[in-house]
Amino acid sequence: MFDQLPTASLCFTAVTALLLIGASQPSTFQLLRPQYIVDEDDGFVKIQVNRIAGIFGAYDVIWKATDITATVSKDYKENSGTVKFANLQTTAFISIQIFDDPIDEPDETFKVKLTEVTNDGKLGNIIETVVTIRDNDLPCQGLCKRNSYCNKATQKCLCNRGFVLFNGKCEKPCFGKCCVNALCNVKQFKCYCKPGFYGNPLIACDRPSEFALEQSSFSVKEGDGTVEIKVLRTVSSQGAVKVTWVAKDGSAKHGTDFVNHGGDLFFANGEKEKVITIHISNDQLYEKTETFSVELTSVKNPNKLVNPKVAVVTIEDDDKPCHGLCVSSARCDTTKHVCVCNDGLLGNPYKECHRPCYGKCLPNARCDESVNACKCNRGLVGDGVKKCAPPCDGRCKSIPHSQCNLKTNRCVCDDTYHGDPYTTGCKCGTSHY
Incomplete structure (x- = not known):
């Protein structure tokens, strides 16, 4: 049946069929x-x-x-x-x-x-x-200014890290003028040194300076004229500082052995050492080694004095005893500053010191120091340099009724006796000399 339909009829029938399907x-x-x-x-x-x-x-x-x-x-x-x-x-x-x-927020x-x-x-x-x-809104409605950002949770402008609010603007604390070791008081917007530090917070803040003597003892020869004692500044050298010192007597005395007795040292900003110069008196007298002390006594707070604060100065005498005038066999009496001959010697200690009588006396003789002459010991007669012997060589004792004439050193008969004691002997009768 469809084969006999025209083409147009076929198209209409197909569309109608589709519509009928879509409708159902x-x-x-x-x-x-x-x-x-x-x-x-x-x-x-x-x-x-x-x-x-x-x-x-x-x-x-x-x-x-x-x-x-x-x-x-x-x-x-x-x-x-x-x-x-x-x-x-x-x-x-x-x-x-x-x-x-108007709020800035995430998508x-x-x-x-x-x-x-x-x-x-x-x-x-x-x-x-x-x-x-x-979202198309600017953070905090675009009201945040330089050095700030918008806190989206609160929609408030906050200063960036490292910035603080001052006069309605976000600025570096104290405009970034605080030096190292200084902080900013953000309420007053003024710099101040950290605790334990001192100085100008706009220039430099440092710990307090510490002052000490270079060493605790010094030695100087009397003839050197001066002794120099170095004072050291450590920890910090910031600022000008005055340090006071004093010299104290020991066995060495002010005015006699040394001149300066105290004073002030002025350390300029950045200066790390100073020298105390003390004049030593040269009296040209031989004397014992003497000492005095030097002490640091004060410094302005907050600076500190630390050990060693005291030093002992030893003055070594370099004068010759008695100005070196004593001969080699003499010594100097340092209490009187005069030369004396050594023990057992006689003479002029500035010219010559020698043994008594120059050591020429015989063993059985002695030296009469008043005349510097040898004399025989008591009971002996003779020349103390040549010979000392018993009177008349002791022969008179073997001759009866005789004795020794000390002037002539010869035996003579006793009184009322006469004769030759050396040959015939002494017989009773008138004595003949």
Whole structure:
């Protein structure tokens, strides 16, 4: 039968058949795409819903919006609704109002989902879409100035790290003028040195200087004229500082053995050492080694005196005893400053000291120091240099009635006796000499 129909009749019959099939098939609906992006100031987002199968009949497509990071009534208005499709209508739109607030915030999202279709309609594969609301506001409404940023949580401008608020502006503390080891009082906007540091907070803050003598003892020869004692400044050399010192008597006395007795040392800014110069008196007298002391006594706070604060100065005498005038066999009496001959010697200690009688006396003789002459010991007669012997060589004792004449050193007969005691002997009678 169809073979006998005209061609136009065949086309019409095919279309009619398709329409009849579409009329009997339920429509299917889905979203155009799974994601939409909208700027906050766009006002609305339009989400396209398509009828992808079955074009006949009227349908209602129900949708629902769900918060993700965006919040309904705050970031967008509607959270549910219905899209109506008329007969033969293939496209419709879900229109959701977007709220434009002045607050800078991260991009936010919410989800729109097709949930149901009336009249036995069906849902296709794409039934959800995520809407991203892009924020277009400046942080803190663009009010943050130089050296600041916007805290998005509070929407307040805060100073960048290392900056503080001063007179409505974010500035470096004290305008960055504080030196090393100094801090800024941000209320008064004034620099001050850290605790334990001193100085000008705009130039330099350092720990207090410490002052000490270079060593605890010094030695000087009397003939050197001066002794130099070095004072050292450590820890810091910041600022001008005065240090007071004093010299104290020991066995050496001020005015006699040394001249200076005290004074002040002035350390300039950056200066690390000074010298105390003390004049030593050279009396040209031989004397014992003597000492005196030098002491650092005061320094202005907060600077400190540390050990050694006291030094002992030893004056070594370099004068010769008795000006070196004593002969080698003599010594100097340092209490009287005169030369004396050594023990056992006689003479002029400035010219010659010698043994008594020059050591010429016989063993049985002695030296009469008053005349520097040798004399025989008591009971002996003779020349103390040549010979000392008993009177008359002791022979008289062997001759009866005789005795020794000490003047002549010869034996003579006793009184009332006469004769030659050496030959005939002494006989009673008148003595003859």
